Amino acid sequence: MDTSEPVAVEYEAVENLLLDAKNPRLASVRFESSQPSQDDLLGRLWEHMHVEELLLSISANGFFPGEPLLAIPGPGRDKWVVVEGNRRLAAVLLLREPSRRTELQVDAPEGWNQEDVTRLQRLPVVRYASRRDVWAVCGVRHVNGPRRWEAIDKAQYIAAVHEQMGVPVAEIIRKIGDEFSTVKRMYNGYLVLREAESRDVWHRENQNRRGRFEFSWLYTAVSQPEYRNFIDWQDDTPEPVPDDHLPQLKELLGWMYGDKSDDLMPVVGNQNPDINRLRDVLAKPLALSALRSSGSLDVAHARTVEDEARLAEALAGAEESLKSARGVVETGYDGGAEAYDLALKCQRLVRVILEDMDRMRREA
Numbered sequence: 001m002d003t004s005e006p007v008a009v010e011y012e013a014v015e016n017l018l019l020d021a022k023n024p025r026l027a028s029v030r031f032e033s034s035q036p037s038q039d040d041l042l043g044r045l046w047e048h049m050h051v052e053e054l055l056l057s058i059s060a061n062g063f064f065p066g067e068p069l070l071a072i073p074g075p076g077r078d079k080w081v082v083v084e085g086n087r088r089l090a091a092v093l094l095l096r097e098p099s100r101r102t103e104l105q106v107d108a109p110e111g112w113n114q115e116d117v118t119r120l121q122r123l124p125v126v127r128y129a130s131r132r133d134v135w136a137v138c139g140v141r142h143v144n145g146p147r148r149w150e151a152i153d154k155a156q157y158i159a160a161v162h163e164q165m166g167v168p169v170a171e172i173i174r175k176i177g178d179e180f181s182t183v184k185r186m187y188n189g190y191l192v193l194r195e196a197e198s199r200d201v202w203h204r205e206n207q208n209r210r211g212r213f214e215f216s217w218l219y220t221a222v223s224q225p226e227y228r229n230f231i232d233w234q235d236d237t238p239e240p241v242p243d244d245h246l247p248q249l250k251e252l253l254g255w256m257y258g259d260k261s262d263d264l265m266p267v268v269g270n271q272n273p274d275i276n277r278l279r280d281v282l283a284k285p286l287a288l289s290a291l292r293s294s295g296s297l298d299v300a301h302a303r304t305v306e307d308e309a310r311l312a313e314a315l316a317g318a319e320e321s322l323k324s325a326r327g328v329v330e331t332g333y334d335g336g337a338e339a340y341d342l343a344l345k346c347q348r349l350v351r352v353i354l355e356d357m358d359r360m361r362r363e364a
Helices: 038-048 051-061 086-096 098-104 114-120 131-142 151-164 169-176 182-198 215-221 225-231 243-257 271-282 285-294 297-332 337-363
Strands: 010-013 069-073 080-084 122-127
Touching: 038 051, 038 086, 038 098, 051 086, 069 131, 080 086, 080 122, 080 131, 086 098, 086 114, 151 169, 151 182, 151 215, 169 182, 182 215, 182 243, 215 243, 215 271, 225 243, 225 271, 243 271, 271 285, 271 297, 285 297
Parallel strands: 069 122
Antiparallel strands: 010 122, 069 080
């Protein structure tokens, strides 16, 4: 679908419009039923999705016709499921129906009365035949566009488009204009998080730090080889962490976010520089052991610095020894095989060291 082509905006009666149970923003919200009712959806949107600001805006200014709802056919005759614009529809439903405001303990905006409801009888809608026809529009707006969702919402939407609609990740990247492989990194991070929660390894609600769940930390981390090696990342599978590395996944998420169930505090305080410092620790066995025993990222990372210092000191000493050897070749070498073989061994060792260092530089 060409998202730039003109679309037809029509007006639909509000009673024919339904909130979307598959709204990506609600993917992380738990419902008592696997098939939540419209009242359940409205309640969760009010509780979690900042509907109040839209309720106040629409009550004062009306519903802006330049931002139509996007909808697909719903269950029942003349019913339409709103796949884009659920917060706005929720605000309209609350403005129109006092009983719903009472149920959710929502105050009517100052000066609002039922006569104003006549302005909200019908709303502008663009109709599409299916979710597959509208996914790119939502992606452009919310994944890589001006009205961006939270990172976890984006990742859940990408996963739904790819897994439920069968759209290749490469096509999602192309359609929404993702120049920095953010879509792929988000999807990979979501696979790890989903596996952790589905396998009961770690859950978001157990994070032991204040503030929101910083999903960007996770998808940034699992794009780096040190983190992937630690959890033994497997490509091209919906569960990329093998069974025998689930304990390492639990450790990793605990270090990043903490775990209330284990009374564990996180060692990562901020993405910069702590995600990089934890990466350095995971790459060094001695530093990793220090992290496990001390529970301190500072202590563990100091071991990585010590290793680098020892490396620089060893190479500097080798350089001085080789300079000394070079100085006595003209006067002290008689053509014998023993010294020559030692020089060859030094050459081979230097080559191996450089190959290892080149590999580490490429990975970094």
